[in-house]
Every structure is written in structure tokens, then in C-alpha cells.
Amino acid sequence: MAQYRYKALNKKNRVVKGVVGAVNEADLYTQLQSAGLELVQCSEIKKSGGITIMRAPSVKTRDLLTLFINLEQMQGAGVPLLDALSDIRDATDNDRLRDILSETYRSVSEGASMSEGFAAQPKVFSNIVVSLIKAGEETGDLTFSYREILKYLKWQDALQSKMKKATRYPIILLAVVVLTVVIMLGVVVPQIIGFISNLGQELPFYTKALMATSEFFQNYGVYVGIAPFALFALYKILRGVSREFAYRADRVFLSLPIMGPLIRKITIARYAQTFAALYASGISVLGCLKSGRNTVGNLALYEAFENVEEQVKTGSSLSEAFNFTGEFPSMVVRMVRIGEESGNLTPVLAQVSEFYSKDVEESVDGMIAMIEPMLTAFLGGMILWIAASVFGPIYSSFGEMDF
Template sequence: MTSYRYTAIDQYGQRQRGVLDVPNEQALMVSLQQQGLELLTFKLGQSLLWRQPRVNTQALILFCVQMEQLLQAGVPLLQSIAELTEQSEHQGMMAALRTVQRDLEAGKLLSQALQAQPKVFPPLLGQLIDAGERTGQLPEIFGHLTRTLSWQAELLAQVRRGLTYPAVLCVMVSAAAYVMLTFLVPQMASFLQSLGQALPWSTRLLLALSDGMMVYGVWLLLGLIALIGTLMLAIRRSPAFAFFLDQRLLKLPVIGRLLHQLVLARLCRFLGLMYQTGIPLLQALEWCQPLLQQRVMAHALADVHQRVLAGESLTASFAATQQFPPLMLRMLSVGETTGALDRMLFQLAAFYDREVQSQLQMLLRLLEPALTIALGLMLLFLMAAVMLPVYDSFSSLRY
């Protein structure tokens, strides 16, 4: 495929610019004619997947909702994609759907067309739509995807809402500390040292911090940036280090439990959804591994997959990893016994979802007063460091 940057004119005489990935110039002209455009000029350009705007979760949810409605109404698949391409107001989604439309016209399946654009459509979409194509339940699959993506978006929005005030407060505390150490304290340093008395430890510490910030502040900032960059590079390049880091995160007192339950909720929801849509259990266990986004739990699920493949029961396989709580094991055992595994998984997902939301709200409620107290203690330290030597100086005066 070659990327072409083109300028074309539509039936109303308006110019349209964009980028298309096609084999040659003739295919470019044919593709534009199918879209009702007449080619004016073109030149080689960057790939469309690198240039198109980012597609957010809300655009994906709207796509799933519209596809469910159109397919349930009996509109053919190719026509549904074409209508959504024309109606889309999101430039990134419009460009992605145009590529999907061309792939469908070339004979590809919808799941293959979506999986060809991993930067736009997450793996879950392609996997579940593949199952829907095999079972003939494509409208129902889009309905499940709508609810799943909405759950993820709501959880993320809740986290963002809860972290807004603490983030603003952290920025204010950092800005106040920087101004204090680089501007206010140097202004008062000569005055405090001119008092001619032994300075208390708080004042000496404040002056030392101010001198260190003035001399090494830039180097500390550069070192912090370098440390963060090195950490991100190590996570990307070293699977062993990334696995070790995920292990440490799971063992943190409060954050670890919250992260563990969040992964369990995601696992139960995705596994139940795949199993309900007709995906074989072994394949569902394999497909769920990258969706967990937590290496320790993904490794445990891979172990479960191997044990089930070797003939062990699902409950025994989960229990052998020692990464899943007793409640989940009991519910899985009931689901295996009664043949209602998907219903048990959805109940577990709802339970862990409530636990995550409850613990997250409690954590955020504790975080706000903790940051407020930290700001108050910083101001108290500043007042004590400045006022104590002044008070000692005035108390030593004789009238």
C-alpha cells in the first residue's frame, strides 16, 4: 500500500483534502470516484493511520449504537458502514470508516477490517465481532460492546472527576513551595541571618532547602524527567522489569487491592461476554489475556488456559494460580455445575465493579483532606521558620 495526499472536488464544487492508502494512482482515482469526488492533485504522503485524529471512546460507543440500530433494522452491512461514514462528524472516525468500507468492498470481513486498524479500534471489537460473524449475532454483539465500552468510559470518567480537585491542589502546593523556596525565602534570608542569634532548626532547614533549590533546582527537574523517561523505556523494553513492577503494584496496601479488583471486574465482564456470544472457552481465555492490561494477572490467566487445555476443570485451574479470591472460585464452581457460567461471571463483574467504585470513592475522599492537611503543614512550617527567630529576637530586647 502507498499513501497519497490528495486534493479533490465534490459534486458541489467544494475542495476536499485527505490521505488514502491505495496500491497505485489508478486505485486512488477509482476510490475517490466511488466517494463522489474528482481528483485534482495528489502526492505521496504519510500513512493515514498516523495522520488521522485520535478516536475517543465516545466515538466508538456511538459507532456501536448506530451499527446495532442499523443492523437490527435490516440494513446491509456495507450500506450501514457507508451511511455512518457520510454522517460521522468525527474526522478520525470518518477516515477509519472509509478504510473499513474499502476493505469490505475488497471482500474482507468486518472483523478483519477493524483488526487492520488497531490504533482506532481496540482488540475487543474485532474479537467479539468475529464471534458475531460466526454465530450470526452481529447486532447483539454491537449491543454488548455498547454496554461494555460505556462501563469503561463511566469508570474512567469517575476517576477523572475524583482526581480533578486533588490534581489541582497538588499543582497549587508545588507552585507555592517553588515560589516560597526560590523567591520568598531568599528575600528573608539576609534579614534572618542579621538578627545575630542562633537560628532554630526549622529556619536552618528552610534556608538549606532554599539554597538547594536555587543551585540544583534545574538539575533536579532534569533528573526527574530523565528518571521518568528511563522508567517508561525500561517498562517498554524489558518484559521482566514490567512484570516485576506490576507485582509490586499489586502488593501495595490500598492501591494494590483496588487494582486487583479492577482487573477481576474486567476479566469477569470480558470472559462472560465472550462466552455468552459463543466463543469457545479456551479461545476466550486466550483472547482475554491482553485485555487485562496487567501482566501478573495476564500471566495467571495464561496458566489457567494451559491447565484447561490439559484437561483440568476451570475452577481448579483458577485456584491453582493463587491469584483469584475464594468468592470468584465458588461462583465459577457453581457456574460450571449448573451450566450458567456466563451468568455467574456477569454477577462477579457487577460485584467487583461495585467494590471498585466504593473503594475508589473512599480513597478519593481521603485524598482531598490529606492534601489539604499537607498544604496547611507546609504553611505552618514556613510561619514557624520565619517567626521563631523574630520572636526570639524581640524577646531578648531589654527596655
């Protein structure tokens, strides 16, 4: 199925642009007509090396929250699924989401399930969302699935918002520090160096160090600025071509003093939240383990979760499998064991997720509280070094003058 970029007019004669999949232009016209849009112009998006040239606008978590809130309300009101998809599609402001809902509407109208339609958009609808909807279709209780999805998306959105809010000020402060260093070493210090050199006296070591640093920055500043981006690009390439490199790099990240525990806590919180939502919907333990594993980005922990699945397949309990890997804190193993023995695994895992979510927030706040004074001290030290290197020789020259 080809992807088409289109330009259309809605019922208010306003221009609407987007990207949608269609068999041909006639199919595209039919889809837009059903969505209440009048096709004005369209063109097929060409592909180069299997990669689409145009990049469609993203669908954010807030857009998905709005989608599933509407689906839950319409399901509770007894609105048929096709009518619900059509109404939400016409009301959404996100062009990309509207196009996805158009494709989903067509798939469902042709006999596919909604989970199959959403599964065709893996970049927008995660595996947990598709799994929960599929479970709701099998049990006939889509309302419960929508509620679990909303609970998961709200948790995810809250965690992302906290992380962004916590890191916003340190990023701004870091940018100020970098900009100050660039201006001082690249503009201010070179203008003063000539004057200091003409004083005709032995310069202190810290002034010589400043002059050497400024000269190095003038000669190789461009390379210093490019180096971080080049190293990051090299890291991404190596990570993509070598699984062993990716595993070792992730293992190093886990062993870092502050970042390592934070990565582990975020991963466990996301995994527990996913497992609890899926298990509450009636999905098997192995299905929950597989879906939860797909939310893990760290390869070292990913393989640990794979080992958990293998242990459960051989007959081990979930707590025993977690304990066997050696990657999970004893508190998690203990709480899972309690959940298994009491038959209340879902609330226990929800408590684990809530505990680690709060722990992540506290850890991030603590890390930010440490980074801020460090950056401030670095900036103050840099300014003090420049001031001492400049005014020190000048003050010494005054003492050697004969009045």
C-alpha cells in the first residue's frame, strides 16, 4: 500500500494536509470523502532505499489520551465502533492521527479488528496498547481495556512531564555555561592576551595556562564543537551494527554511580506498570512478560527479562525467575512473591511501579540538586581563573613601576 501526501478542504473550506495510506488515488479520494474532506491535490510519497522521504508529524501521548478518553466514553454510551472512529477522526486536530484513524476505520469496515488496525501503526500504538485492546475484544469488555490504557498513558505522561520539568533548568544552565566559556575563550581572552604579553614580565603559570587554552580553542574550537556529535553518531552506528557493543555499553551505563540506579528504577517501573495492566486484562503471564520486555530499552536488562521468560517456561515461579537473573532488587522479588502467594499479583505490581516512579522522581530531583551547584561552581571558577590570569600580571606590573 502506497503512502500519499494530500491537500484537501474540510466542511468549513479550510485547508487540511496530511499523509495516508491508499491503494491508489481513487481509494484515497474515497477515504477522504468518508472523512468529510474534499481532495484538492495529492502525490505519492516516493521511497529511497526503503525509507520514506517525508516525515509525518508525530502523535504525542496527550493525543493518545484524548483518543482513548473519547473511545471509552463512546463505548460506555453504546456508540458503534465505526461511528466512534469516524466521529473522533473528524474531531481530532492532529493531522497524523486523523490519517491513522482513517486507515483504521477502513480496516475495521473491511472486517479487521481494531487491534489489527492499530497494530499496523507500531510507531504510534505500542505493543501494550494493542495487547490490551486485543484482550478487550476477546473478553468483550473494551471499556475495561480503555481504562487500563488510560491509566498506563497517564502514568507515562506524568513520568515524562516530571523528567522534562526536572531537567529544563539544568539544560538552560549548561547552555549558559557553554556559551560563556565560548565567548570568554574565543573572543574576550584573545583581545587581552596581546596586552598582557607586552607587559615584559614573567607571567604566572595560571596566566600561561589560560593563554594556551585560548590559543588551543581558537585553533581547534571547531573540532571540539564537532567532536561530541561525531562521537554520538559513532556510538549510534556501532550500537546498530553490533549487538555485543550495545550490550556492553548498556552494562556500563548500569554500573555508573548515579545514572545506573536511575536507569534500573525507570525500567522496573515501566515494566511493572505494563505487566500489571496486561495481567489485569486477563493476558497470560508469558504474554505479559513478552509485552513488558518490549518496553525495555537497556539491552542488559532486556536479556535479563528474556531469562525471566525462559525460567517461567521451565516451571519456575515469577519471583524465582526474577531472583535467578540477579538484576532485580530484593524488594521487587519479595513483593512479587507475596503477590503470587496471596493471588493479588496485579495490585502488588502496581505498587512496585508506584514505588519506583516516586523513587525515580526523588532520584532525578537529587541528581538535579547536585548538578546545579556543580555547573554554577564551574562557571564561577572559570570567571575567577580568567580574572586572576588577567588582573594578576597587571597588578604586579604596577608594583614594578617607578613613580
